[in-house]
Amino acid sequence: SSAASDVYKRQPAQRLRSGAGMEKSLLRKHFLAVRRGITENDPQTSEALCRAVSLWLSDKYFRCIGFYAPFRGEPDIAPAVVAALSCGRAQSAALPVIDSAERSEMHYALWSPAGELRKNVYGIAEPGETAEVFPDVIFSPCVAFNRRGFRLGNGKGFFDRYLMLPQVRAAAPQTVAVGYEALLTDAFASEPHDVAFGWTATEKGVVKAL
Numbered sequence: 001s002s003a004a005s006d007v008y009k010r011q012p013a014q015r016l017r018s019g020a021g022m023e024k025s026l027l028r029k030h031f032l033a034v035r036r037g038i039t040e041n042d043p044q045t046s047e048a049l050c051r052a053v054s055l056w057l058s059d060k061y062f063r064c065i066g067f068y069a070p071f072r073g074e075p076d077i078a079p080a081v082v083a084a085l086s087c088g089r090a091q092s093a094a095l096p097v098i099d100s101a102e103r104s105e106m107h108y109a110l111w112s113p114a115g116e117l118r119k120n121v122y123g124i125a126e127p128g129e130t131a132e133v134f135p136d137v138i139f140s141p142c143v144a145f146n147r148r149g150f151r152l153g154n155g156k157g158f159f160d161r162y163l164m165l166p167q168v169r170a171a172a173p174q175t176v177a178v179g180y181e182a183l184l185t186d187a188f189a190s191e192p193h194d195v196a197f198g199w200t201a202t203e204k205g206v207v208k209a210l
Contacts, residue, residue, distance in 0.1 A: 066135030149209030
């Protein structure tokens with residue numbers, strides 16, 4: 001791995017493991033810096049994560065892949081999604097659309113590489129056409145996460161709230177938490193409203209959550 005990667009991977013998770021009660025705001029600040037550092041300075045790790053997602057998708061078929069437009073250093077997995085579409089491993093793909101920032105409500109709308117995008121209230125790209133679709137696999141970015149599939153997100157709860165909707169629970173999409181190995185930590189405790197994801201994706205591969 002690159003020298004930049006070594007710097008970021010030496011930082012955090014082990015030293016934070018003993019502080020399970022650490023304020024989530026401090027954890028977010030720390031891991032946001034780690035994530036941004038890797039994304040901006042270690043393209044080898046970013047590309048390895050994208051390849052791992054592509055490999056996981058390569059022997060599956062999904063009607064619709066729900067993923068995300070990268071923001072604030074989130075790993076870009078769009079090339080893996082495009083590859084799955086081009087080789088027939090997925091019929092379509094979709095991105096989140098914010099319905100209410102106040103209530104942390106969102107839905108998914110179809111995305112294509114040539115499709116029109118607009119910026120939402122947070123400055124994140126979302127489809128211009130907003131008709132709702134229901135992905136059968138959902139890739140979600142993380143600020144930090146653990147091997148049990150629990151995520152530390154941005155604190156708004158959009159993904160947890162979406163996954164708890166009755167129609168989404170009935171559809172039971174596969175769920176994949178996406179992040180770098182350096183973002184894995186046991187320093188945060190899951191809460192009753194947190195949803196455990198079924199898989200975790202890092203530069204080392206996509207594995208079932210424990």
